[in-house]
Amino acid sequence: MLNILWLAFFLIAAVSALGRWLILGDANVFAGMVTSLFDMARLSVEVMVLMFGTLTLWLGFLRIAEAAGLVEWLARFLGPLFARLMPGVPRNHPAIGLITLNFAANGLGLDNAATPIGLRAMRELQKLNPTPDTATNAQILFLVLNTSSLTLLPVTLFMYRAQQGAADPAMIFLPILLATSASTLAALLAVAYCQRLRLQDPVVLAWLGGGALIVGGFMALLAGLSATAITALSSLLGNLTLFGIIIAFLTVGAWRRIKVYEQFIEGAKEGFDIAKSLLPYLVAMLCAVGVLRESGALDLFLDGIRWSVTQLGWDTRFVDALPTALMRPFSGSASRAMMLEAMSHFGVDSFPALLSAILQGSTETTFYVVAVYFGAVGISRVRHAVGCALLSDLAGMLASIGVCYWFFG
Numbered sequence: 001m002l003n004i005l006w007l008a009f010f011l012i013a014a015v016s017a018l019g020r021w022l023i024l025g026d027a028n029v030f031a032g033m034v035t036s037l038f039d040m041a042r043l044s045v046e047v048m049v050l051m052f053g054t055l056t057l058w059l060g061f062l063r064i065a066e067a068a069g070l071v072e073w074l075a076r077f078l079g080p081l082f083a084r085l086m087p088g089v090p091r092n093h094p095a096i097g098l099i100t101l102n103f104a105a106n107g108l109g110l111d112n113a114a115t116p117i118g119l120r121a122m123r124e125l126q127k128l129n130p131t132p133d134t135a136t137n138a139q140i141l142f143l144v145l146n147t148s149s150l151t152l153l154p155v156t157l158f159m160y161r162a163q164q165g166a167a168d169p170a171m172i173f174l175p176i177l178l179a180t181s182a183s184t185l186a187a188l189l190a191v192a193y194c195q196r197l198r199l200q201d202p203v204v205l206a207w208l209g210g211g212a213l214i215v216g217g218f219m220a221l222l223a224g225l226s227a228t229a230i231t232a233l234s235s236l237l238g239n240l241t242l243f244g245i246i247i248a249f250l251t252v253g254a255w256r257r258i259k260v261y262e263q264f265i266e267g268a269k270e271g272f273d274i275a276k277s278l279l280p281y282l283v284a285m286l287c288a289v290g291v292l293r294e295s296g297a298l299d300l301f302l303d304g305i306r307w308s309v310t311q312l313g314w315d316t317r318f319v320d321a322l323p324t325a326l327m328r329p330f331s332g333s334a335s336r337a338m339m340l341e342a343m344s345h346f347g348v349d350s351f352p353a354l355l356s357a358i359l360q361g362s363t364e365t366t367f368y369v370v371a372v373y374f375g376a377v378g379i380s381r382v383r384h385a386v387g388c389a390l391l392s393d394l395a396g397m398l399a400s401i402g403v404c405y406w407f408f409g
Contacts, residue, residue, distance in 0.1 A: 063267025
């Protein structure tokens with residue numbers, strides 16, 4: 001699947017560039033595409049430099065948690081649920097505890113912690129893989145849920161809105177929570193359909209229902225707070241949780257007489273090794289995305305959508321936010337730039353800017369996640385992973401548009 005997708009990016013870019021040259025007379029498009037190749041290659045290295053430090057740090061702390069038995073405890077606690085969602089993973093397997101930590105970090109918006117934990121979880125799942133180059137059902141479910149972007153505290157987006165002068169930076173909180181819940185539900189249903197998982201099982205329903213009650217209660221609590229209070233609470237909870245996790249790992253490790261420093265160093269070495277293996281996958285994917293963007297294919301697609309919406313007589317305000325949605329599956333930095341451009345051009349509290357922020361918070365950089373997570377374990381045959389992940393992105397996009405019109409239309 002990745003082989004076909006990667007080749008398609010370059011072929012579509014080539015056709016679009018030829019059209020711009022032969023029809024519009026734009027001969028500079030080829031220079032832009034070649035420049036983009038080198039720019040994306042450089043960006044890949046810059047991303048890897050940041051990931052070296054992040055992976056080394058968090059996998060060091062994670063090794064302490066494993067040695068102290070915390071990951072094993074999480075695996076036992078969630079064993080009944082994962083036995084039904086991931087029947088190929090034995091109960092009490094270390095991957096279950098790591099997956100739980102990854103989801104918790106993602107929910108709190110702690111991306112720097114979530115990625116290295118997720119990579120470690122993927123490596124543990126790979127140990128159960130009978131065909132190393134092909135993704136297992138468990139790996140696909142884990143990856144697709146990661147790409148669904150379930151985030152309870154979008155602190156970074158509040159910060160961007162505040163920097164752009166928004167009077168109420170946190171006014172997008174509830175719309176994002178609703179939209180990201182829709183994308184996560186779509187991800188789970190899509191994978192469950194492809195893998196024939198029994199979501200109607202009483203244990204699964206109990207866990208999903210309990211999670212829905214917790215999220216609903218959290219929404220009700222924050223709905224009664226002022227915008228300033230929501231922003232302050234979100235930032236406090238995110239940072240307090242992050243540092244609290246570190247202290248918990250160290251404290252339990254010391255209590256169980258673990259040599260925490262030595263365990264940290266061993267885990268950090270593993271993080272360094274993982275980071276080295278990711279660079280070829282990042283270069284391949286980011287260069288393909290950069291060429292596609294520079295060719296004008298995405299702009300042409302957007303113009304077609306605008307024309308179609310106009311012909312149907314619908315409101316076209318949402319089209320101005322679609323560049324963020326279209327770039328989000330490919331590049332986090334590009335979609336973030338599109339969002340900030342919308343804030344600057346239309347105004348931070350305009351409909352396109354609000355929708356761009358909601359889209360940014362409710363969808364994920366799908367192809368980047370696929371390249372990193374599967375690339376870290378050498379998987380090239382991803383089966384239904386990309387299709388389910390893109391369906392989740394589409395659900396998040398449609399939900400974002402719907403809730404934006406509901407709240408701000």
